[in-house]
Amino acid sequence: MAITLDYSTIANCHPDHIWLAIQDIRRWPQFDPDAIESVRWISGEPWTKGARFEIKLRKPISYTLTPEIMEAEEPILIHWKGKGSGVTGEQWFIFKLLPDGKTELRTLQEYSGAPLILLGSRAKSVLEQGVRHVLDRIKHEAESNARLANWAPPCV
Numbered sequence: 562m563a564i565t566l567d568y569s570t571i572a573n574c575h576p577d578h579i580w581l582a583i584q585d586i587r588r589w590p591q592f593d594p595d596a597i598e599s600v601r602w603i604s605g606e607p608w609t610k611g612a613r614f615e616i617k618l619r620k621p622i623s624y625t626l627t628p629e630i631m632e633a634e635e636p637i638l639i640h641w642k643g644k645g646s647g648v649t650g651e652q653w654f655i656f657k658l659l660p661d662g663k664t665e666l667r668t669l670q671e672y673s674g675a676p677l678i679l680l681g682s683r684a685k686s687v688l689e690q691g692v693r694h695v696l697d698r699i700k701h702e703a704e705s706n707a708r709l710a711n712w713a714p715p716c717v
Contacts, residue, residue, distance in 0.1 A: 564677060564685045568692050569667035572700040574707035576656040576664050580636035582702040586614055592698040596620035596691050608633040616643075621687035622676050624648050648674035664703075666696050 572579065583589070586600040586607075598617040605612030612630045628643030628650070639654040650672045657665040670692065677684045 563671055563673040564688060566668065566670040566685075566689055566692055568689065568696060569665050570693075570696055570700055571659070572664045572666055572703050574664055574703045575662070575712060576636040576658055578703040578706040578710070578712065579656045579664060579666060579699065581706050582699050584608070584635075586616075589616070592695045592702075593620075593691060596695075603627065605630070608635065608639075620691055621680055621684055624676060626650060628652075646674075647676045648672060666700055666703075668692060668696060 584607075586602065589600045590597040596619055598619055600614060600616045602612065602614045607614075608630060610630055610632060613627055614630075615625060615627050617625045624646030626643040626645040626648065628641040630639070630641050632638060632640040637656050637658075640652070642651045643649070650670065652671075653667075653669045655665075655667045655669075657667065659665055670688075672684075672688065680687070
């Protein structure tokens, strides 16, 4: 059983402001401290194809993933695949500049594995709630970054 998520939100900032918010993965637990225990690079040059990181999660169950960067294009795209604790996942994060100067933050994610099957139908709703929460927190920090830089979207 695979769980697929597709979620997006609009941020009043440029993709560079989003990248600034997420580029230091050690800070990711601040976006959801109840769910993300820790994140750290374990091999390769950060944000390059083949680089690997470790993310220890508490929700929806306690597990550790070691994703590999498949592609990263600053500041608009991140794609990784990971395995760990019986869970396999693949994620895309796309930061698309819109005509009005705002940015769409979008994520496509797919997870599978026995631990998620044990959670049953509840697994997808818990993962969706977590994704919404984390992206909304990233959006908030990116918009703060834009305000600190005195950035404003172009007049349309």
